[in-house]
Amino acid sequence: MKKSEILFSDELREYILSTLREEEALRRLRIETSKDQNAIWQIPPEQGQFLSFLIKLLGAKKALEIGTYTGYSALCVALALPDDGKVITCDISEDFTNIGRRYWQEACVAHKIDLRIARALDTLAALIASGEAGTFDFVFIDADKVNYDHYYEKSLTLLRPGGIIAIDNVLLFGSVIDPNLLDDELRARITDEDIRVVRTLNEKIKQDSRIDETMLPLADGLTLVRKR
Numbered sequence: 001m002k003k004s005e006i007l008f009s010d011e012l013r014e015y016i017l018s019t020l021r022e023e024e025a026l027r028r029l030r031i032e033t034s035k036d037q038n039a040i041w042q043i044p045p046e047q048g049q050f051l052s053f054l055i056k057l058l059g060a061k062k063a064l065e066i067g068t069y070t071g072y073s074a075l076c077v078a079l080a081l082p083d084d085g086k087v088i089t090c091d092i093s094e095d096f097t098n099i100g101r102r103y104w105q106e107a108c109v110a111h112k113i114d115l116r117i118a119r120a121l122d123t124l125a126a127l128i129a130s131g132e133a134g135t136f137d138f139v140f141i142d143a144d145k146v147n148y149d150h151y152y153e154k155s156l157t158l159l160r161p162g163g164i165i166a167i168d169n170v171l172l173f174g175s176v177i178d179p180n181l182l183d184d185e186l187r188a189r190i191t192d193e194d195i196r197v198v199r200t201l202n203e204k205i206k207q208d209s210r211i212d213e214t215m216l217p218l219a220d221g222l223t224l225v226r227k228r
């Protein structure tokens with residue numbers, strides 16, 4: 001099972017892509033990233049457009065992203081934020097995020113993006129310690145899957161009531177129902193522990209009385225959680 005092919009034929013997906021609006025900087029960043037061997041972790045453009053839509057729907061001004069990679073989703077969020085809005089984005093890689101920085105500048109939204117190079121759990125703990133619990137409108141979780149439950153809990157603490165967490169890769173390319181659905185390339189990247197953590201979190205969210213939830217079959221599965 002390849003990315004974004006859960007529901008649609010190649011032809012139908014091409015049609016969906018032909019209907020999207022994608023800013024020039026986003027398009028060029030996506031094409032540059034597609035040449036990287038880790039490009040499988042980049043969100044597809046229809047998902048980026050959906051995140052932008054959510055930011056505007058929420059009227060979000062303060063966002064958090066866990067897992068920057070080359071900065072495509074941060075750019076989607078930043079473009080949708082008002083000029084005085086801010087997205088804090090967490091990653092451990094200078095190399096990947098430096099690619100994003102160029103496009104953030106080009107799109108004139110670099111002032112809205114606060115990149116924190118550190119372990120995301122440390123950045124989240126520091127935000128909570130500095131009194132920012134309950135202040136974020138939106139969180140996007142899209143980093144190492146083994147820490148997903150920790151990211152979820154910290155994000156819920158940082159989120160305001162009515163705010164939304166979007167959690168990516170909740171289907172883990174089909175492996176949540178059967179690890180044998182992964183091809184060799186994906187099997188080399190996704191561990192049994194990743195699968196266990198994502199399955200467990202999906203079950204936990206279903207039962208979690210602190211939130212409302214909906215799992216969308218978009219790209220590799222995107223769960224939206226609204227804090228009560």
Ligand code: CA
Nearest residue numbers: 041142168169
């Ligand atoms: Ca992802």
